[in-house]
Amino acid sequence: MTAAIELANLRKTYKKGRAETVAVDGLDLVVERGEVFGLLGPNGAGKTTTVEICEGLTIPDSGDVNILGRQWRKGDDDAIRARIGVCLQETKFHENANVREVLELFRSCFDSGRSVDDALQLVSLEEKQDARQKSLSGGQRQRLAVAAALLGDPELLFLDEPTTGLDPQSRRQLWDVVRDYQEQGGTVLLTTHYMEEAQQLCDRVAIVDRGKVVALDSPTELIKSLAAEHFVLIECKTSPSDEDLLAVPEVVAVERQTDRLELTVQSVRGALPLLLQLFSARDIAIDGLSTRHATLEDVFVHLTGHALRDGGEA
Amino acid sequence: MRWRVVRQVARTAFVEFWRSPAAVFWTYGFPLIMAVVLGFAFQPAPPQPVPIAIVDAPGANAVLMSLQPSERLDVELLDAVAADQALARGRVALLIKVDIDGPVLRSDPTRPEAELAQLLVERALFEAREGEVASSRTEIEDRPGSRYIDFLIPGLIGLNLLGAGMWGVGFNLVQMRVQSLLRRIFVTPMRRSEFLAGYLLGRSILVIPEALVILLFGVFLWGVPFRGSYLAALLTIVIGGWAFTGIGVLCASRARTIETIGGLMNAVQLPMWILGGTFFANEALEGPVRWAAEGMPLTHVNRTLRDIMLESATLTDVALPLAMLTGFGVLCFALAMRLFRWQ
Numbered sequence: 107m108t109a110a111i112e113l114a115n116l117r118k119t120y121k122k123g124r125a126e127t128v129a130v131d132g133l134d135l136v137v138e139r140g141e142v143f144g145l146l147g148p149n150g151a152g153k154t155t156t157v158e159i160c161e162g163l164t165i166p167d168s169g170d171v172n173i174l175g176r177q178w179r180k181g182d183d184d185a186i187r188a189r190i191g192v193c194l195q196e197t198k199f200h201e202n203a204n205v206r207e208v209l210e211l212f213r214s215c216f217d218s219g220r221s222v223d224d225a226l227q228l229v230s231l232e233e234k235q236d237a238r239q240k241s242l243s244g245g246q247r248q249r250l251a252v253a254a255a256l257l258g259d260p261e262l263l264f265l266d267e268p269t270t271g272l273d274p275q276s277r278r279q280l281w282d283v284v285r286d287y288q289e290q291g292g293t294v295l296l297t298t299h300y301m302e303e304a305q306q307l308c309d310r311v312a313i314v315d316r317g318k319v320v321a322l323d324s325p326t327e328l329i330k331s332l333a334a335e336h337f338v339l340i341e342c343k344t345s346p347s348d349e350d351l352l353a354v355p356e357v358v359a360v361e362r363q364t365d366r367l368e369l370t371v372q373s374v375r376g377a378l379p380l381l382l383q384l385f386s387a388r389d390i391a392i393d394g395l396s397t398r399h400a401t402l403e404d405v406f407v408h409l410t411g412h413a414l415r416d417g418g419e420a
Numbered sequence: 421m422r423w424r425v426v427r428q429v430a431r432t433a434f435v436e437f438w439r440s441p442a443a444v445f446w447t448y449g450f451p452l453i454m455a456v457v458l459g460f461a462f463q464p465a466p467p468q469p470v471p472i473a474i475v476d477a478p479g480a481n482a483v484l485m486s487l488q489p490s491e492r493l494d495v496e497l498l499d500a501v502a503a504d505q506a507l508a509r510g511r512v513a514l515l516i517k518v519d520i521d522g523p524v525l526r527s528d529p530t531r532p533e534a535e536l537a538q539l540l541v542e543r544a545l546f547e548a549r550e551g552e553v554a555s556s557r558t559e560i561e562d563r564p565g566s567r568y569i570d571f572l573i574p575g576l577i578g579l580n581l582l583g584a585g586m587w588g589v590g591f592n593l594v595q596m597r598v599q600s601l602l603r604r605i606f607v608t609p610m611r612r613s614e615f616l617a618g619y620l621l622g623r624s625i626l627v628i629p630e631a632l633v634i635l636l637f638g639v640f641l642w643g644v645p646f647r648g649s650y651l652a653a654l655l656t657i658v659i660g661g662w663a664f665t666g667i668g669v670l671c672a673s674r675a676r677t678i679e680t681i682g683g684l685m686n687a688v689q690l691p692m693w694i695l696g697g698t699f700f701a702n703e704a705l706e707g708p709v710r711w712a713a714e715g716m717p718l719t720h721v722n723r724t725l726r727d728i729m730l731e732s733a734t735l736t737d738v739a740l741p742l743a744m745l746t747g748f749g750v751l752c753f754a755l756a757m758r759l760f761r762w763q
Contacts, residue, residue: 128631192607208432214425217609
C-alpha cells in the first residue's frame with residue numbers, strides 16, 4: 107500500500123509586484139498511513155502552503171505530489187476529494203444555517219460516508235445541532251469544521267492549525283477527536299505552532315523553517331537529539347563565570363538573561379548538587395530555582411537559531 | 421449532476437436568505453413601500469391651479485376681475501416689491517404688470533409652469549374681452565390600465581427581480597468567497613455545476629413570491645388590471661429572475677472582494693435603473709441610448725410584464741422575448757461556469 111502523502115522536491119513561490127517570496131523551497135515528506143503527522147513551524151514557514159498543495163487548493167511550481175496514491179489534475183481530483191477530509195485554517199460557514207444544516211450540506215457531496223448524527227457525536231455537538239453559526243463559541247465552530255471534514259469518512263484528514271485561538275479545554279476536546287479518528291485507522295496531517303499540541307498528538311513531526319524540513323522524527327527522538335534534554339533555571343543577582351559553570355560536569359551550555367541563568371544540563375540529578383556547591387563556594391545567593399524538560403521549541407531554536415514565534419511572513 | 425447535492429445547496433441558499441431579517445426587508449418590504457409611496461404620489465387628480473400675481477397699480481383690479489372666472493388660475497394682488505420677490509422665489513409662475521398699453525406678462529420661460537400660466541392668462545383675458553369661446557371639454561384619464569401606477573407596478577416587479585438576482589446571488593457568492601467558504605466547498609467532491617445550479621434553484625424559489633407580493637399589492641391596493649395569461653406572467657417572473665441571476669453569478673464569478681462586487685453590480689444596475697423602462701417609457705428614446713435600452717434584459721422583462729398585465733398578452737404573444745431572456749441567462753451561466761473561481 108502506498109504512503110498517505112508523498113511530497114518530493116516541492117517548490118512554491120509567490121510573486122507580489124517585483125518581490126518574490128519562496129514559501130516552499132524543495133520540501134520532501136512522506137506521511138505513512140495511520141499516523142498523525144505534524145508540520146511544526148512559525149507563521150510563514152510554509153506549513154499552510156504545503157498543506158494547501160496537498161489539498162489541491164494550490165498548484166506547486168514544481169515537485170511531485172502523491173495523495174493516497176493519486177495525483178492532482180490528472181483526472182483523479184474527485185476521487186481524491188472523496189477520500190480526504192479538510193479543515194482549513196479559517197472557514198466561516200453559512201451564518202444563518204444551523205449546525206445540522208451545515209453538516210447535511212457537506213454530507214450531500216459524498217456518495218458514501220458517515221451520518222450527520224455520527225459526525226455530531228464524534229465532536230460532541232449533538233446538543234448544538236439546532237444552533238446557528240453565530241451563536242457558537244470558537245471551540246464549537248472549530249469542532250463543527252472538523253465534523254464537516256469527517257463526513258465523507260476520509261482516509262486522510264488535513265487539519266490546518268485547528269486549535270489556534272481556542273481555550274485549553276476546547277483544545278483538549280479537539281485532541282480527543284483526533285485521537286479517536288486515528289484509533290479508527292485514519293491518517294492526519296496537522297499543522298500547528300503549538301509545541302504541546304505536536305508533542306501530545308503527533309507520532310512524527312517535521313520541523314519546517316523557511317519552506318524546508320529541517321528535522322523529522324518522533325517528538326521524543328527529536329528532543330533526544332539535543333545534546334542535553336534538561337534545563338536548570340537559577341535566579342540570582344550575581345553569578346559565577348561561564349568558565350566556572352561549564353566546568354561543572356553535565357553542564358552543556360549557559361545562557362544569561364537579566365538576573366537569571368538558563369543552564370542546559372544532561373541530567374538534573376547529576377548537575378544540581380554540584381551547581382549548589384559552586385554557588386555556595388562563591389558565596390552567591392540563589393533567589394529562585396526551577397528545572398524543566400526540553401521541548402520541541404528547544405529543538406526548533408537549536409536547529410534554526412530563532413524562536414518558533416518570530417518567523418517571517420510567507 | 422447529483423440532485424441531492426443541488427437540493428441541499430438550494431436549501432442552504434433559501435435558509436440563508438429567509439433567516440436574515442435585513443435581506444427579507446430589502447427584498448419584500450422596500451419594494452412594497454416604494455409601490456405605496458409612488459402610488460400615492462401619482463394618483464390621477466384634477467390639475468392644481470397655477471399661482472400668478474398681479475402688481476397692485478391702477479387698472480390691476482380690472483385684470484383681476486377678468487382672470488377670476490378661470491378655475492385653473494390662482495391669482496393674488498401684490499405690491500411691486502412683494503410681486504417681484506414671489507416671482508424670483510418661484511412662488512408664482514407669472515407676474516402681470518398693468519401699464520397704459522395694457523397688461524404685461526412677465527415670467528421665466530425656462531420654468532415649465534411659466535408657459536402654462538401664460539396660456540391660461542391669455543385665454544382668460546381673451547374670453548373676458550371677446551366672450552366665452554367654444555372649446556373642447558376635458559376628461560381625466562383614470563381608467564385602470566392607463567394610469568402611471570399601472571405602468572409602474574410591472575416595472576417595479578422587473579426592478580425587484582433585477583435586485584434579487586444581482587444582490588441576492590452575486591453579492592452572496594462573493595461573501596462566501598471572502599469567508600473561505602467557497603474554498604472549503606471546493607475541497608469536497610461537489611461540482612461547480614451542482615453548486616451553481618443549487619444556488620440558482622434556491623434563489624428562483626424565492627423570486628416567485630417576491631414578485632407575487634408586488635403584483636398582488638398592485639392589483640388589490642391600486643386596482644392595477646391583470647388582463648393576460650397567468651402562466652405567461654409566472655414564466656416571465658421565473659425567466660426574468662433567471663436572466664438577472666445569470667448576470668449576478670457572472671459578476672461574482674471572479675470578484676475577490678466585497679468592494680469589487682459592489683462596484684461591479686452598481687455599474688451594471690445603474691444604467692438599467694435609468695434606461696430599463698421602469699419609471700418612464702424608454703420607447704421614446706432615440707439613437708444609441710435607445711439601442712442600449714433595447715439591449716437591456718430589464719427592458720424586455722418590464723415590457724413583457726406590461727404586455728401581459730395591461731394588454732392581455734398570451735403566452736404565444738410573449739414567446740419571443742421569453743426565449744431571448746432564457747438564451748441570455750444560458751449565455752451568462754455558460755460564461756460564469758468557465759470563469760468561476762472558488763478562491
